[in-house]
Amino acid sequence: MEFSDQEKRILRLIQSDSSRSLAQLAEVVGMAQSTLWRKIQEFEALGLIERRVTLLNPKKAGLGLCVLAQIRLQSHTQDAVDGFVAMVRSHPEILECHKISGAADYFIKVRVADVEAYEDFMSHNLLRSDFVKTVVSNFVLKEIKHATELPL
Known part of the structure; x- marks a missing residue:
C-alpha cells in the first residue's frame, strides 16, 4: 500500500x-x-487497522519472565501442524508464534510469572504435546527494545 x-x-x-x-x-x-x-x-x-488494544506492563501484571523458545515438531503432516497451531492458540501464555526457517520449525514468545511457572508450562503443555519433538528455551535477561508501532 x-x-x-x-x-x-x-x-x-x-x-x-x-x-x-x-x-x-x-x-x-x-x-x-x-x-x-x-x-x-x-x-x-482495508484491514490495515486490525484492532485497537491497550498495552499492559508485563511485570506489573505479574508476568515478569519472557521466554523465546524454538520448537521442532515430531512430524510435518497437516494433522500435526494443525494440532500444534490449535495447541498454541489455546494457551494465552504464548504471545507470539512464528513459522521459521532453519533448524527449528517455530519460534514462540511466552510470558509467565517466573522460571517455575515456565517449567510447569513447558513440562505440562509443550513437552507433553504429541506434536512437539524438542523445545529450546531462551530466557530474556533484559529487554532492550520493545515496539508495537510499524515504521511508516
Missing part, C-alpha cells in the same frame, strides 16, 4: 496512542474530523 504523508502521520499517531479523541487527532493532522473519521474507517475496511 502507498500512503500519503498525511496518511502516514495519521497512522503513526494512532499507533503511538489510540486513546486520542477524533478531535485531537484531527487538530494535530490538520484535517476535518469527518474526513479523518472516513479515513480511519477506510483503513479498517
Whole structure:
C-alpha cells in the first residue's frame, strides 16, 4: 500500500496512542474530523487497522519472565501442524508464534510469572504435546527494545 504523508502521520499517531479523541487527532493532522473519521474507517475496511488494544506492563501484571523458545515438531503432516497451531492458540501464555526457517520449525514468545511457572508450562503443555519433538528455551535477561508501532 502507498500512503500519503498525511496518511502516514495519521497512522503513526494512532499507533503511538489510540486513546486520542477524533478531535485531537484531527487538530494535530490538520484535517476535518469527518474526513479523518472516513479515513480511519477506510483503513479498517482495508484491514490495515486490525484492532485497537491497550498495552499492559508485563511485570506489573505479574508476568515478569519472557521466554523465546524454538520448537521442532515430531512430524510435518497437516494433522500435526494443525494440532500444534490449535495447541498454541489455546494457551494465552504464548504471545507470539512464528513459522521459521532453519533448524527449528517455530519460534514462540511466552510470558509467565517466573522460571517455575515456565517449567510447569513447558513440562505440562509443550513437552507433553504429541506434536512437539524438542523445545529450546531462551530466557530474556533484559529487554532492550520493545515496539508495537510499524515504521511508516
